[in-house]
Amino acid sequence: MNGTVAPRRPLPLRSLLVQSAWSRRRDRRGFWFVAPFLIFFVVLLLAPLGYAIYTSLYTTRIIGGTTFTGAANYTQTLQSGEFWSGVIRVIIFAAIQIPVMLAIAFFFATIFDLGVAKYGTLFRTIFFIPFAVPAVVGAVMWSFLLEPQFGPFVHLANSLGFHGTDYFSSGLILPTIIVIVIWEWTGYNMVILYTALRSVPRDVIEAAILDDTPLWKIIVKVKLPMVRPAIVLLVFINTIGALQLFTEPLILSYFETQAISVNFTPTLYIYNTAIAGGQYNLAAAAAVILGVVIVIISVSSLFVRRRRSEV
């Protein structure tokens, strides 16, 4: 007998058969757990998306009805200056809002993770509160606060020497929206980064402390790389949201904000084209183009990050 192979107790043939039957049955049964969600997913998400693409290829006219027009709606959208200025506006918005917000969120997450601030739990809870505030209510509150005629923040700007400050003017409207969105989302991002930081193994940090590594270096060189997956995820999710900016500018526009045109963002463009203009086919084409823009920008943000982390 070959000495290298330890004699194993032979498994009874029956149990082997049962086991393989199990695994085969298990495979098929798994589908039934996913099936209920899948039905909803296909009917209420994939099918509408397919229908959007389908409608975007047609044009409905009052005289002549609906006819197949191929790429006509796409050409019209791609040549629309208003659509593209909206796209560029949300890209600028995302490029400023997301890094600023993530920097603030990472700073406070680190503070709470280290336990450097007093009353950390209380502050963490307070910072998270805006997550529970609907964007509509958040935008309404800030509209009241910043309103040019009676808003308390205008008085504040006046008393600080900035007379005639108009937060709703065309020059300040984008920064205003950036502040509102930072107010809404920093706490949520902070909590996710905080939980990520909590899971960094304690002995790694202890080793760094014993090596007399300064604290800022521990944060930047040890902790930051270890929570990079969470940061990448947050960049990805926030980008998708930022490119679809809609609620805040719409509510602000109700407060007689001349600086917000009906096509201020791509989603507002789509909303107005469809609901006010009744041009559903054109709106569908714009929605599909926006989807492509979102895919390109958010996915490429993943790749840029990945390559940088490999270097």
Place this chain on the structure above:
Amino acid sequence: MSATTVVRPGPEPGPAVPPPPRRRRGQDDNSIPIEYYGLRRGTVTAVTTLCVLFALFTLIPIAWLVINSTKTQANIFESFGFWFASPFVFGKNFALLFQNVDGYGVYFRWFGNTVLYAVVGGGGATALAALAGYGFARFHFRGSRALFYLVIAALLVPITAITLPLYLTYAKVHLINSVWGMLLPSMVSPVGVYLMKVFVEVSVPRELIDAARIDGAGELRIFFRLALPLMVPGLMTVLLLNVVTVWNNYFLPLIIFSQNQLYPLTVGLGLWSERAQNSGNAEIFPLIVLGGLVTIVPLIALFLILQRYWRSGLLLGSIAN
């Protein structure tokens, strides 16, 4: 199979070792005492000051909302924004929320609608996500990986590209101004499925399921009696996220509802804001302010009560990817 032998992990496992001395209040277990960091004097004060400043930034709009919900129309505009003014009319404003002011709709009707949409939509989404997440995490059937990636890819689809065609379809099948038109799409939560899958992978051991199978338990029984109790912290997180998502949803109900008795709070408040400015009828402003306050109070309360769940559940965020 015996479910009784399964130790259900608490949402937050306590420290295994006795707490180190001089633990700072509010700090979780497993923290390194801050004395070891070799901080300069004054760092704690400086950092705490920054926390206070950001807390002020966070709380100022909410404080303004609380204070101004007690004011009359004129005082909202004329009195100092961050202090109370007489007359104190919170009760009168609150009573108006039950009435149909100016024929745009009744606030508490919208409140009831929102609760219905959030509970049924968010609950349904969580149930579907729990089943699907378990299926994706613990089974490998043909095409399961591809399906999972398809679900994740759906995150990239703009909300307009789904909502507009839904609206067009509803118009054909008479679902415009139907509660189902709001409830059914709210039950699709790809993020929920993703989070549940990750959570099942870390909290429901494969060996446990295999052991139950050898004992002859059926798959459904294993799911409900064995896996589900282990999934509770993750379920609560996903439920909270889904309820908040539906509660805060604006675009879908804005598009599909034209009758104001079906509106959720977000659409109702948006309508009031628009009408108050554009029709010159500014008597609605106190209602917008108090209505905003009543909208956010239940969710903030829910979060404070269920805090321990979302904190453990959000650990997923760190495991993700």
